[in-house]
Amino acid sequence: MPTKKRSNVLSIAATVLAGFSLILFSGVLDPVQAAGIGKDGTIVAKKGKAKTLDELIAMYDSSSCIECHEDTHNEWANSAHARSVYGTGRTAATFKTAFTNGFMSWAYSGVTDPNDVQVEHLMGCAKCHLPQLADATDAVAKEFVGEIFALMDANSKGDTETFEEKKELLLKLNINCLVCHNRNAIVHKWTDGYPQAGVVFGSSDGAHDDPDFPIARTSPIMGEAIFCGQCHGLGPNLELDNPTQCATAYGSYLFSYIANGGDQNCQECHMRESGLGHDMQSYRSQVMADKAIDWHVDTRPMVWRDGNKISPKLMVDVSMTNKAGHGIPDG
Amino acid sequence: MDEEGDEIFTDERLYMPVPQQFGRTQKMGRGPYEKSGLVADTALHPGKKTHEHFEILFPNEEGLTNSKMDVKVQLWYLPYGNMDTEPFLWKEFTETVEVDLSGK
Numbered sequence: 012m013p014t015k016k017r018s019n020v021l022s023i024a025a026t027v028l029a030g031f032s033l034i035l036f037s038g039v040l041d042p043v044q045a046a047g048i049g050k051d052g053t054i055v056a057k058k059g060k061a062k063t064l065d066e067l068i069a070m071y072d073s074s075s076c077i078e079c080h081e082d083t084h085n086e087w088a089n090s091a092h093a094r095s096v097y098g099t100g101r102t103a104a105t106f107k108t109a110f111t112n113g114f115m116s117w118a119y120s121g122v123t124d125p126n127d128v129q130v131e132h133l134m135g136c137a138k139c140h141l142p143q144l145a146d147a148t149d150a151v152a153k154e155f156v157g158e159i160f161a162l163m164d165a166n167s168k169g170d171t172e173t174f175e176e177k178k179e180l181l182l183k184l185n186i187n188c189l190v191c192h193n194r195n196a197i198v199h200k201w202t203d204g205y206p207q208a209g210v211v212f213g214s215s216d217g218a219h220d221d222p223d224f225p226i227a228r229t230s231p232i233m234g235e236a237i238f239c240g241q242c243h244g245l246g247p248n249l250e251l252d253n254p255t256q257c258a259t260a261y262g263s264y265l266f267s268y269i270a271n272g273g274d275q276n277c278q279e280c281h282m283r284e285s286g287l288g289h290d291m292q293s294y295r296s297q298v299m300a301d302k303a304i305d306w307h308v309d310t311r312p313m314v315w316r317d318g319n320k321i322s323p324k325l326m327v328d329v330s331m332t333n334k335a336g337h338g339i340p341d342g
Numbered sequence: 343m344d345e346e347g348d349e350i351f352t353d354e355r356l357y358m359p360v361p362q363q364f365g366r367t368q369k370m371g372r373g374p375y376e377k378s379g380l381v382a383d384t385a386l387h388p389g390k391k392t393h394e395h396f397e398i399l400f401p402n403e404e405g406l407t408n409s410k411m412d413v414k415v416q417l418w419y420l421p422y423g424n425m426d427t428e429p430f431l432w433k434e435f436t437e438t439v440e441v442d443l444s445g446k
Contacts, residue, residue: 099428101422101427101428105374108373108375109373109374109375112373112375112376113373113375113376114375135374135375136374136375246378246379247365247377247378247379253375254365254378255374255375255378256361256374256377256378256379257374257377259359263387263388264388267387267388267389268388268389271388271389271390272389273388273389294430294432295430300432304386304432304433306417306433306435308415308435308437310413310437310439312411312439312440312441313441314441314442314443315399320402321402321443322399322400322401322402322443323399323400323402323406323409323411323441323443324397324398324399324400324441325396325397325398325400325411325413325439325441326395326396326397326398327395327396327398327413327415328393328394328395328396329393329394329395329396329415330392330394331386331391331392331393331417332390332391332392333386333387333388333389333390333392334388334389335388336388337388338359338383338385338386338388339357339385339386340357340358340359340385340419340421341359341385
């Protein structure tokens with residue numbers, strides 16, 4: 012009996028010590044140097060955080076890929092990934108409403124003016140629409156918000172020249188080759204290593220004919236659903252101080268599609284079977300729209316009698332089966 | 343629609359996950375920055391068959407002996423939740439149905 016008591020005391024002490032250790036280390040370490048070997052070899056660690064939007068665009072400039080991968084580039088250019096910030100204009104507008112109806116209206120966000128915004132405020136949207144913003148300073152967050160406001164102001168004033176200028180800039184902020192094939196190519200960084208500068212991740216290992224990216228390496232997850240799940244998410248982004256919720260397709264994929272016996276992944280449907288490759292599409296693509304839903308309508312006319320009174324009556328049956336790997340609507 | 347082009351029946355169903363505002367109460371959230379959780383979910387789910395049945399009784403005050411009806415069923419994708427902003431017609435079914443009302 013005395014031994015058991017001692018054991019309880021020891022375990023409580025260990026818990027308190029662990030908590031104390033966390034307090035000591037939090038806020039002291041540079042995020043780039045935080046836990047994990049090889050974090051100092053990533054693109055942002057090598058180049059340092061971008062201080063301007065132009066620097067951020069340059070940090071993940073993928074234009075050198077076009078020379079050898081023109082077809083793939085052209086596929087991608089037609090996809091929503093190529094305009095993840097501007098979208099059809101509505102995405103850019105939603106960045107603004109996230110600011111005006113969101114941060115500025117919340118008592119504890121610390122934002123009362125566009126000059127108060129920090130990268131952290133924008134990551135609720137940027138986590139997926141511009142994940143590389145995490146590799147920029149707060150000055151870039153302010154500059155970004157300024158550009159969004161300028162775009163929307165130009166739109167409301169009918170200032171076409173300024174609108175097109177801002178639109179062109181925002182279109183350079185996107186989910187391009189290096190975002191997927193480097194920055195976000197590895198999910199389990201302690202298991203598989205941090206994505207290193209100079210490496211293009213894909214489906215093979217060896218040399219890569221690009222002086223800035225001379226190494227090709229296999230990404231263990233690029234052909235897996237979890238790769239897409241980084242953005243086409245699970246539900247509320249609970250890791251954020253103020254969670255957002257946009258796409259939840261990966262959650263639906265895991266807990267509805269797989270749970271009901273589904274055995275394909277995102278890439279199989281959206282890239283390979285569709286034949287669309289890097290032009291990843293959804294309902295506005297005829298091939299994806301046809302794949303996603305079985306839709307049947309049956310009509311059955313009859314003569315309805317109410318005493319001596321007869322009337323035409325129609326029975327209509329509509330049946331739909333979602334054949335996609337996620338709920339509809341979702342994204 | 344009847345033979346004169348008048349709409350005599352219309353109905354609609356909504357299929358969507360209904361996001362919860364800030365993960366609390368029964369209030370629906372709208373912008374992604376305030377959406378967290380779900381109040382309800384009527385979306386089309388993977389592998390699941392959704393069936394809708396409509397029974398439409400047409401007026402026959404005039405004592406018609408024959409009736410033609412144009413039936414239109416549409417499936418719309420409304421990315422912004424209304425028909426004003428980028429609505430997308432996903433599926434459409436049209437048919438003219440004739441009902442013979444003659445005889446006893």
